[in-house]
Amino acid sequence: MTTSASADGAVKHILVVGGGTAGWLTACHLAKALNCKEHTAVQVTLVESPDIPTIGVGEGTVPAIRQSLQYLGISETDLIRHCDATFKQSIRFIDWMAPTAGKTHYYHHVFDYPERQDFKLTPYWLLSQRQQSYADTLGIQSRICDLGLAPKLITQPEYDGVTNYAYHLDAAKFAALLTRHGTNVLGVHHIKANVKQVETSADGAIAAIDTDTSGKLTADLYVDCSGFQALLIGQALGVKFISKNDVLFCDSAIAVQVPYTDPSAPIASSTLATAQSAGWIWDIGLPTRRGVGYVYSSKYCSSAEAETALRAYIGKGADALSYRQIPMHVGYREHFWQKNCVAIGLSQGFVEPLEATGLLVYDACARMLADTLPAHSQQFGLAAARFNQHVRSAWGNVIDFIKLHYCLSDRQDSAFWRDNRDENTIPLSLQHKLAQWRCQVPSAYDFPGRFDIFHVDNYLYVLYGMHFDTDISMLRHRLVQHERASQLVASNQQYLKQALQVLLPHRQLIERIKQYGLSAI
DSSP states (O other): OOOOTTTBBBBOEEEEEOOOOHHHHHHHHHHHSSSSTOOOOOEEEEEOSSSSSOSSSOOOOOOOOHHHHHHHHHOHHHHHHHHHOEEEEEEEEEEOOOOOOTTOEEEEEOOOOOOOOOOSSSSHHHHHHHHHHHHHHSSSHHHHHHHTSSSSOOOTTTTSSOOEEEEEEHHHHHHHHHHHHHHHHHHOOEEEEEEEEEEEEETSSSSEEESSSSSSOOEEEEOOOOGGGOOIIIIITTTEEEEOTOOOOOOOEEEEEEOOOOOOOOSSSSSEEEEEEEEEEEEEESSSEEEEEEETTTTTTTTHHHHHHHHHHHHHTTGGSEEEEOOOEEEEESSSSEEEEEETTTEEEEOOOGGGGHHHHHHHHHHHHHHHHSSSSGGGHHHHHHHHHHHHHHHHHHHHHHHHHTOOOOOOSSSSHHHHHHHHGHHHHHHHHHHTTSSSSSOGGGGGOOOOOOOOHHHHHHHTTTTOOOOOGGGGGGGHHHHHHHHHHHHHHHHHHHHHHHHBBHHHHHHHHHOTTTTTT
16 A cells, blocks of 8 residues: 655645554544544555554553543443453552651542532631541542442443543553554554655655555655654654653653452552652552552662562562563653654653553644644644644643652652752742642632643642642631531532442442443443
């Protein structure tokens, strides 16, 4: 199969270089948006090497993936059956704060966002005795997670739930599902070939992709999903990579798959994120195994020390497992759309897998590109300027949010944690927010960008889960609806009782969905 660019400058063919989750999500979004009745059909082709495996650091998603999967027409039942998917309702952060009175500290960043309602409960919680955690006070999901329950009923429609949720899944199987759906349903052309050379034109644009088995491939727009290699945006076009390891120290990971010793063991519906002396360990429950890994800074910890710590975390049986070292390039490109090339995925940027930021950003970028792609290449300059502005802002937002988790910690046990609180490592944008929030509750107005990746709700759970001190005593006279606040807390407790009567244990629901499908009983 050969591909070609249009002679008149009209965008009629897009070539995605690289597969994996980022590549196939991008191809699916483009094919869905551009091959519908409202548009002149645009051919979307994806070329990927048959020799390069999916990298996959972590196997977590965020709730936005549900909207994308539903939009693309992928069945939730199929996702659970074919991708070893389970439900994810929160990230449970363990030991990110020093123990209090010998008691281990933990908190949840849950996916329910009750503060989006008209009445704001946070100020009243701040003025209270805080006998309950912030997440427990505002909603029911943290308790659902702690009890190991699923977020929905089998009789509910696909993608609906009692609580908000995302997924844990097998990254390779997810890419395979996207491949089947993209090619069989959305009409993506699939080429398996290795890229030998990327040819550029006199004006610095991509001219052709030379492959080993399919010859030269040309297109009107090229999307670089070639991972850390960045074959197009980095190697061919020379767009600089901006490192952010002076802000986010973790630059390495060691990953392992841990089988269950008991096939009927409960499956956590939270990503467990347990702090260590030089980073943190993720623990993700799938139906037949756990995905576990240590994200660490090579400045503060050697690979041997990291593996020793991970083995200690796993415990019995750790010596029989196979461990994989993964280097991580933390930062992003100076530009994400250059000439006729757009970078999405690891070629665009990456920060450590805390909060599942990678897939979130890549999915959002793919959807934005598909929804705003010009009809003619003459308009690429304006489109690129807008795309670059939005994506640069998004990565800044992501880096601020990830750094928040580290700079709020009061751990004193290692230089890693102490150095993370050094003001010189905290972006000014985050410093200004924290200074403001010392005397004012975070507001949606602090996050005005539509393309902001994390919003006020996400910050609230982390800030107050980590004992951030907002002094609103001067605003006490404005808070006059204490009875309504008490009623809302009581209503949450009643809702929790009702949910506990109907929600199944997580593993039990997953097994029933695999057997019967959703909305089938």
